[in-house]
Amino acid sequence: MAGGVIGEGRLSVSRIWSDTNNYRAAFVFGFAALGCWMPLFNLWLEDRGVKGIYIGYIASIPWIVMLIVQPLWGMLADKLGKKRCFDISLIMAALLSLLLPLTTRGKLSLAGGTFLFAVFQTPVLPLLDSLTLDYTTDKDRSITYTHLRFWGAPGFAIGALLTGFLIPAWGVDTAFYLSAVFLMITFLFARLFGTNHSLVPAADLSFRGLGEILKNRLLLVFLGMIMIVSVAQASSSFFLTIYLKEIGASSKTTGIAIGVQGFSELPFYFVAAWLLRKTTAASILIISIFGTALRLYLYSVTNDPQHVIGIETLNGITWTLLWIAAVEFVNEQVPAAWRATGQSLLWAMYYGAGAVLGNILTSALYEKMAMKKVFGINSLIILIVGLLSLFTLLKKSKIKKL
Known part of the structure; x- marks a missing residue:
């Protein structure tokens, strides 16, 4: 016993x-x-x-x-x-x-x-x-x-x-x-x-076959759109704490808001997998883009830090769904042999060019106006990108039956 x-x-x-x-x-x-x-x-x-x-x-x-x-x-x-x-x-x-x-x-x-x-x-x-x-x-x-x-x-x-x-x-x-x-x-x-055999190259950036991929006009349009989305999202990704301080939030409230932002992602890992079985990556991207426009607009019209905690629940739609759908969309648009290159371009446009330009442009605007106004401008930009995506991404994609 x-x-x-x-x-x-x-x-x-x-x-x-x-x-x-x-x-x-x-x-x-x-x-x-x-x-x-x-x-x-x-x-x-x-x-x-x-x-x-x-x-x-x-x-x-x-x-x-x-x-x-x-x-x-x-x-x-x-x-x-x-x-x-x-x-x-x-x-x-x-x-x-x-x-x-x-x-x-x-x-x-x-x-x-x-x-x-x-x-x-x-x-x-x-x-x-x-x-x-x-x-x-x-x-x-x-x-x-x-x-x-x-x-x-x-x-x-x-x-x-x-x-x-x-x-x-x-x-x-x-x-x-x-x-x-x-x-x-x-x-x-x-x-x-434990000890694992090296099955996956450690270098994530691979631009082999770049010329072949750049012939795909739809992919180029998408990469341009995702970069603009990243530029606008930089205001919420990197300047949210400054905005919260601006509207009088305590550091405790700020920590809660960012914590809610992280936890809100969890269910959408499962939601994304379900949606990808039911509809196209392009459709999910469009939902996420319009969701981002709504999120940035809500920042621009509230002065209550407690309301921001509620707004952060949208992060699962505006980031988790966006990123998973973006990865899937790129995989659909490039041949299997060039998928590493396609993903490298996605990382370069979203986390590279988008994050860098977003930080610089947002800080330049913040020098001249309150963060609330910066969010309002970015919301309008994302709304325009969302409308354009209806005539580009969605038009080229076939919606699966629910």
């Missing part, structure tokens, strides 16, 4: 500390680290005395670094091993996260500190993605990458919520200190990863 209990106990422990659960934990804490600092980065810059368009310039650095440095990290990972590079990026990102708040208030020193931090922070999640794809591609495993990536959403929300609760006592620098803690917890779980 005792032997049976001991045996069951060992089985239970082995399940808890299984490779699959270690990957789940890595996604939770890896995204929690991101959730601590990313939503608050522009507010932190403003707190450091950076104003107007200079916020956009410095805030764009991580996204520029991602595009330039990520391929280099990929080549390094192919040579030294993804796991080793993942460990290095986690340790250095945690160390630099602790040092970044010590940066002096000058614009050049803040830009330099942000650059160094971004060099090691930006490859953390792409390398985790690549390690996870290696793990889930194993023919003996039944779990999918999507099942593990799902855990990033509550992780991001936990990081944002906890940071929001701690800021009143410890200040906005808490975002980076807490991020360092979560990065080191991610490192500890990564130490428990």
Whole structure:
């Protein structure tokens, strides 16, 4: 009897500390680290005395670094091993996260500190993605990458919520200190990863076959539209905390709003899978684009921080559905042999050009007007993109029967 209990106990422990659960934990804490600092980065810059368009310039650095440095990290990972590079990026990102708040208030020193931090922070999640794809591609495993990536959403929300609760006592620098803690917890779980064969290239950016893909006019129109959507979404992705401060929100309310934003994504991972079986990726994209226009408009007409918490429930429609449908749409538009290139273009337009231009343009507008007005302008821009998408994306797609 005792032997049976001991045996069951060992089985239970082995399940808890299984490779699959270690990957789940890595996604939770890896995204929690991101959730601590990313939503608050522009507010932190403003707190450091950076104003107007200079916020956009410095805030764009991580996204520029991602595009330039990520391929280099990929080549390094192919040579030294993804796991080793993942460990290095986690340790250095945690160390630099602790040092970044010590940066002096000058614009050049803040830009330099942000650059160094971004060099090691930006490859953390792409390398985790690549390690996870290696793990889930194993023919003996039944779990999918999507099942593990799902855990990033509550992780991001936990990081944002906890940071929001701690800021009143410890200040906005808490975002980076807490991020360092979560990065080191991610490192500890990564130490428990089993050995996987490298099945997926670590370098995510591959522009082979670019000329062939660029002949697809519908794809080019879509990439242009997704870049404009990203530019407008930058106002909510990177300036939401500044807007909340502008309308009188406490740091606790800000943390709750960002937490709700993260948790609202969870059901839409399942909704997206269901919708893709029932209708086309183009139809889902159009719903998400109009949803984004509505979300930005609602920001522009409210002065109540509590209302913003409700608005954040739209994040599942305006981001989760948008991104999953965008990935699927690109896969439909390019030949199987060029899908890596197609996805690279999507990342470049949304997370690269869109995020960089969005940060700069939003900060330029914020220099001249309140964030509420910036949201109103962006809402109108997205509404126009949505109307255009009806005559481009939807016209070319066949709607499946419900």
